[in-house]
Structures are given as structure tokens and as C-alpha cells.
Amino acid sequence: DIVLTQSPATLSVTPGDSVSLSCRASQSISNNLHWYQQKSHESPRLLIKYASQSISGIPSRFSGSGSGTDFTLSINSVETEDFGMYFCQQSNSWPRTFGGGTKLEIK
Amino acid sequence: QVQLQQSGAELAKPGASVKMSCKASGYTFTSYWMHWVKQRPGQGLEWIGYINPSTGYTEYNQKFKDKATLTADKSSSTAYMQLSSLTSEDSAVYYCARVGSSGYGDYWGQGTTLTVSS
Numbered sequence: 001d002i003v004l005t006q007s008p009a010t011l012s013v014t015p016g017d018s019v020s021l022s023c024r025a026s027q028s029i030s031n032n033l034h035w036y037q038q039k040s041h042e043s044p045r046l047l048i049k050y051a052s053q054s055i056s057g058i059p060s061r062f063s064g065s066g067s068g069t070d071f072t073l074s075i076n077s078v079e080t081e082d083f084g085m086y087f088c089q090q091s092n093s094w095p096r097t098f099g100g101g102t103k104l105e106i107k
Numbered sequence: 108q109v110q111l112q113q114s115g116a117e118l119a120k121p122g123a124s125v126k127m128s129c130k131a132s133g134y135t136f137t138s139y140w141m142h143w144v145k146q147r148p149g150q151g152l153e154w155i156g157y158i159n160p161s162t163g164y165t166e167y168n169q170k171f172k173d174k175a176t177l178t179a180d181k182s183s184s185t186a187y188m189q190l191s192s193l194t195s196e197d198s199a200v201y202y203c204a205r206v207g208s209s210g211y212g213d214y215w216g217q218g219t220t221l222t223v224s225s
Contacts (some may be wrong), residue, residue, distance in 0.1 A: 032171025034211040043202055043215040044144075044152065055213075087152055095168040096142070096154040 002026055002090050004099035012107040014089070015080050021073040024089035028068045032092035035073045036065055038101075039084040047086075048073060053068045109133040111203055111216035114204050119193050126189040127219045129203030136184035137161035142206045143188050145178065146218075147199045157206065158186060193223045 003026040023033065031051040036044040040062055046055050050066035051071055061076040075082055084107055088099040114128040128140060143155040151199030156167035160179040163199065174197070188198055192198040201219050 032210060036212075043218055044204075044212070045215075046211055046213050049209070049211045089152070089154075089211065095156075095165060096210070098152040098154065099116075100151045 001097055002029060002097050003094055004097055006086075006088060006091060006099035006102050007098070007101060010103045010105060012105050013078055014107050015078055017053050017078050018074070019078060019104070020077050021075075021086055021104075023066075023071040023099050025071070025090060027070045029090045029092035031067045032090055033071045034062075034089045034091065035062075036089065037082075038085055039085065044087065045049045057063070058102070074106075080106070108148070109205065109214045111205060111214055113201075113203060113219045116220040119124035119171045120225055121194055121221075121223055123193050124189060124191040125193065125221060126187055127201060127221070129186045129188075129216050131184045131186070131205070134205070136179075137181060139205045139207050141177075141179065141186040142212060143175065144202045144204060144212075145171075146197045146202065147177075155188070155201075160173065160186065190221070193221075194221050197221060198223045 007022045033051045035048040038044045039106045047062050052064045063074045066071050086102045110132045113132045117125045119125045137160050140157045140159050142157040144151040155171045155175050158177040158179050160163045165177045172188045203216040205214040206212050
């Protein structure tokens with residue numbers, strides 16, 4: 001199985017900061033990597049598909065980059081509504097796997 | 108608009124089985140696969156498997172092969188997941204998610220909370 005390792009586990013930031021979240025795959029997955037946001041007691045929401053492709057309705061401050069084994073989700077000028085958990089997921093092979101998540105919290 | 112409406116919370120005893128549902132609306136049910144994902148309290152996401160509602164084909168994460176059974180009813184646009192031989196380790200929120208051939212979940216249900224307790 002492909003293991004996705006997310007770092008850091010927790011990121012404490014002030015609204016207005018810009019941040020980068022990392023997701024590293026145990027083997028190359030090309031660009032078959034997707035990012036989700038999950039707020040407390042809510043379902044995951046798709047933010048970025050195929051490493052860097054934007055999703056309709058998602059604010060432009062969210063962007064993704066990377067390919068192969070190293071991927072980054074960037075948030076330009078974090079807003080209070082952005083706090084929560086972020087997960088990456090690979091669709092390169094079966095079984096599908098998720099990263100352990102990064103918690104974005106208010107400093 | 109696309110909606111996935113999951114069935115309500117379940118309370119089950121150890122050793123029992125439960126069957127939860129995910130009713131799809133707003134799109135052609137047979138055009139997308141339905142995936143199921145487990146999330147234990149305060150934990151990450153685990154992929155259980157998927158069903159192709161058009162053909163009934165299923166694929167499971169090996170870890171859940173003897174635990175979960177996925178089915179779908181085209182006439183009611185509803186996907187089901189049955190979990191058997193329940194233990195406390197099965198207590199979790201279970202999500203259904205619409206997934207195209209692309210591999211990402213663009214719409215998710217609200218989740219069904221399963222509590223296994225005697």
C-alpha cells in the first residue's frame with residue numbers, strides 16, 4: 001500500500017499568515033494526489049484535484065503543487081474559516097490511501 | 108444539486124451486523140462509483156472500498172474484505188454497506204463519497220455514526 005505522510009501534524013498560525021502543508025508518498029504517484037479540508041463534525045470537502053488543479057467554488061487562496069512523491073498545499077493569507085483538518089489522498093493505486101492529516105489551528 | 112443522504116446513527120451490540128445506506132440524488136447514479144470511508148474519533152480517514160452501481164462490481168481494501176459488504180440498488184439510487192461481526196473497533200463515522208473514474212471524492216454524504224456497545 002502507498003503510505004502518505006503529512007507534515008506537520010499541527011500548524012498553529014495567525015489569520016493573515018501564509019502556510020504550506022506537506023504530503024509525501026512512499027513511492028511515485030505521478031500527480032494522482034488530491035487534497036481535502038475537514039472541519040469539526042463535517043464531511044471532507046475537496047479542495048484540490050490532481051495535485052494542482054483548482055475546484056470550482058474553492059477560494060483562490062488555496063493552491064497545490066508537486067508530483068512524484070512530494071506535494072504541497074498552500075494557503076495564501078489564512079482566514080478564520082480555514083481552520084480545521086487537511087488530508088491528502090492518492091488515486092494512483094489500490095487501495096486508495098489517505099495521509100494522517102494536518103491540523104491547522106489558531107495561534 | 109448533487110446530494111448523498113446517509114442513514115441515521117446506529118447503536119449495535121458486539122457480534123451483530125448493521126446495514127447503512129447512502130441515497131444519491133441530483134445526478135445519474137450509475138455514472139459514478141460510490142466509495143465508503145471510515146473515520147474513527149479524532150483519527151484519519153480509511154478507504155473501505157467501492158461499488159460500481161452500474162455493474163455491481165466491488166473492490167475492497169484487504170483490511171475490510173471480511174468486514175464490509177457493498178451493494179447498490181439502481182431503482183432507488185441507493186448504495187448500501189453492511190458491516191458484520193461488529194466490535195468496538197468498528198465504532199466510527201462512515202462516509203459515502205461519489206467518485207468518478209478520476210479517483211477523487213467530489214461529493215460526500217454527511218456520515219453515519221456507528222457505536223458498538225453492549
